[in-house]
Amino acid sequence: MDLFLTGSSGLPIYRQLFDQLCAQILDGRLKSGDALPPIRAVAKELSISVIPVKRAWEELEAAGFIESFVGRGCFIAPMSAEKLQRLKASMAADKLSDAAAYCRSLGLSLAEAERLLSDAWASPGE
Amino acid sequence: MDLFLTGSSGLPIYRQLFDQLCAQILDGRLKSGDALPPIRAVAKELSISVIPVKRAWEELEAAGFIESFVGRGCFIAPMSAEKLQRLKASMAADKLSDAAAYCRSLGLSLAEAERLLSDAWASPGE
Amino acid sequence: MDLFLTGSSGLPIYRQLFDQLCAQILDGRLKSGDALPPIRAVAKELSISVIPVKRAWEELEAAGFIESFVGRGCFIAPMSAEKLQRLKASMAADKLSDAAAYCRSLGLSLAEAERLLSDAWASPGE
Amino acid sequence: MDLFLTGSSGLPIYRQLFDQLCAQILDGRLKSGDALPPIRAVAKELSISVIPVKRAWEELEAAGFIESFVGRGCFIAPMSAEKLQRLKASMAADKLSDAAAYCRSLGLSLAEAERLLSDAWASPGE
DNA sequence: GTGGTCTAGACCACG
DNA sequence: GTGGTCTAGACCACT
Numbered sequence: 403m404d405l406f407l408t409g410s411s412g413l414p415i416y417r418q419l420f421d422q423l424c425a426q427i428l429d430g431r432l433k434s435g436d437a438l439p440p441i442r443a444v445a446k447e448l449s450i451s452v453i454p455v456k457r458a459w460e461e462l463e464a465a466g467f468i469e470s471f472v473g474r475g476c477f478i479a480p481m482s483a484e485k486l487q488r489l490k491a492s493m494a495a496d497k498l499s500d501a502a503a504y505c506r507s508l509g510l511s512l513a514e515a516e517r518l519l520s521d522a523w524a525s526p527g528e
Numbered sequence: 529m530d531l532f533l534t535g536s537s538g539l540p541i542y543r544q545l546f547d548q549l550c551a552q553i554l555d556g557r558l559k560s561g562d563a564l565p566p567i568r569a570v571a572k573e574l575s576i577s578v579i580p581v582k583r584a585w586e587e588l589e590a591a592g593f594i595e596s597f598v599g600r601g602c603f604i605a606p607m608s609a610e611k612l613q614r615l616k617a618s619m620a621a622d623k624l625s626d627a628a629a630y631c632r633s634l635g636l637s638l639a640e641a642e643r644l645l646s647d648a649w650a651s652p653g654e
Numbered sequence: 655m656d657l658f659l660t661g662s663s664g665l666p667i668y669r670q671l672f673d674q675l676c677a678q679i680l681d682g683r684l685k686s687g688d689a690l691p692p693i694r695a696v697a698k699e700l701s702i703s704v705i706p707v708k709r710a711w712e713e714l715e716a717a718g719f720i721e722s723f724v725g726r727g728c729f730i731a732p733m734s735a736e737k738l739q740r741l742k743a744s745m746a747a748d749k750l751s752d753a754a755a756y757c758r759s760l761g762l763s764l765a766e767a768e769r770l771l772s773d774a775w776a777s778p779g780e
Numbered sequence: 781m782d783l784f785l786t787g788s789s790g791l792p793i794y795r796q797l798f799d800q801l802c803a804q805i806l807d808g809r810l811k812s813g814d815a816l817p818p819i820r821a822v823a824k825e826l827s828i829s830v831i832p833v834k835r836a837w838e839e840l841e842a843a844g845f846i847e848s849f850v851g852r853g854c855f856i857a858p859m860s861a862e863k864l865q866r867l868k869a870s871m872a873a874d875k876l877s878d879a880a881a882y883c884r885s886l887g888l889s890l891a892e893a894e895r896l897l898s899d900a901w902a903s904p905g906e
Numbered sequence: 907g908t909g910g911t912c913t914a915g916a917c918c919a920c921g
Numbered sequence: 922g923t924g925g926t927c928t929a930g931a932c933c934a935c936t
Contacts (some may be wrong), residue, residue: 414910414912429633439925439927440923441581450912452626452914459924460913471920471924472919472921473921473922474793474922476923491644493634494630495644495647498641499648501620501623504623505621506649507551508619508620509555510616510617512649514617516645519628521621522636523628526632534721535715535722540725541723541725577936580935580936600930663919666927667926677886679887687921690915694908703930705929722910724909725935726908726935726936727909727936728908733925743896744909746879747896747899747900749878750896750900753897754897757872757875757876758901761807761808761868762869764901765873767901768897771879773883774877778880778884792920792921793921794921832921907934909933909936910932910934910935911933912931912933913930913931914928914931916927916929918926919923919926920924921922921924
């Protein structure tokens, strides 16, 4: 459970946790069936209240990433490799679709957008 | 003045107004020298208080998109075609850069991202 | 805001509130654009904490029934009469679909299920 | 013993087991006199503790669906075909009665509800 | 004033 | 032990 919090992002705690768990599931660090640590343990480890942890877990469950069982704990949801792949593609597609819509609304052409994308790819973090 | 508010974005009202005005200036619906409606009229039309409208106008002025003259109203700031073009490209680049970073973090290749982008371009609003 | 709580149903408070608001929107007692009372006022009126009220409102927003604006309040979401009608039909269809699946799994015929349905219709609360 | 657990229903484990056994008895997959697997085997297969399995078995016995004999195991209780039929009808009637009440509260007519029911019957799992 | 987030506790049913 | 719900406060940005 590699989790950390930063105050500089401006994102609420529960969102940071959601994003990190989400990333760890999508990139395979967490696999189907893996047990998550109890929310109280996570809260204690991060020195925060259980509320933001619980909220992050809730949203992960609503998104189909995890399953929770009262009295038993929370587990990474069963997911086939193809479904995982499809999920990754669809989340990336969502992001790119937003950006595409914005670029179109600005009157850019697809070619221009593609050039900007490959530029951004070449120089990340710029 | 095509303006609307939505609760689903989670963005504060002043930000939604800022974004929409910004987009209308960048895509040419609003041109240099065009007059903006009085903030009270906008507030009335949207059934909100003048506070968020005023704040949006202030931030647009701080960003150099509009100019305000006490007693005369607010106007789209003069901007050369090249500057407008550069602004558009830089804002589009920001969006695409975000999306690119996300896709990279998911392990996608540039080619895959470009395919998703052109797919999104072909079927907008999907 | 005709809301009440009962301990005898076994349902959590937030669920009772959700169901009641939902019903009032679907049957027209609450109309598009209507403002909801502040969550703190509802909590006070019902002598409960704001937590369950907020949760009910959150789920109503997630379901598309209401929209919330920070600093401004919550409002019944804009919804055309047809959309409302479609929503009602789809919620009823969900319930009936569950029941249908259950009856099928028990080996009942459609005719038998329809007879049971009309029996239940004739003698409600039995 | 086709048993599975899901976190998405929100139902406690013992309830899910109870419901599934119940359904298998009512639809004939399990017949009077059939032996149930030992609770420890079920617990192991599902990777859970024996506690919820034991509780499910207890409630099935209390409901008259199974009989347990210390040292010999548990068996589906003898039940006449008519009694089974009556049970099925009454459980189906309960489900349909719930759905009927909900549809009525939404202002639907019986005819509309019957149409939705037959639609759901025609396209299950949709 | 509003809703959004969070703290620091509590009690409950479930395992 | 676990997660689910709730209380009674708090601070924040926004209106």
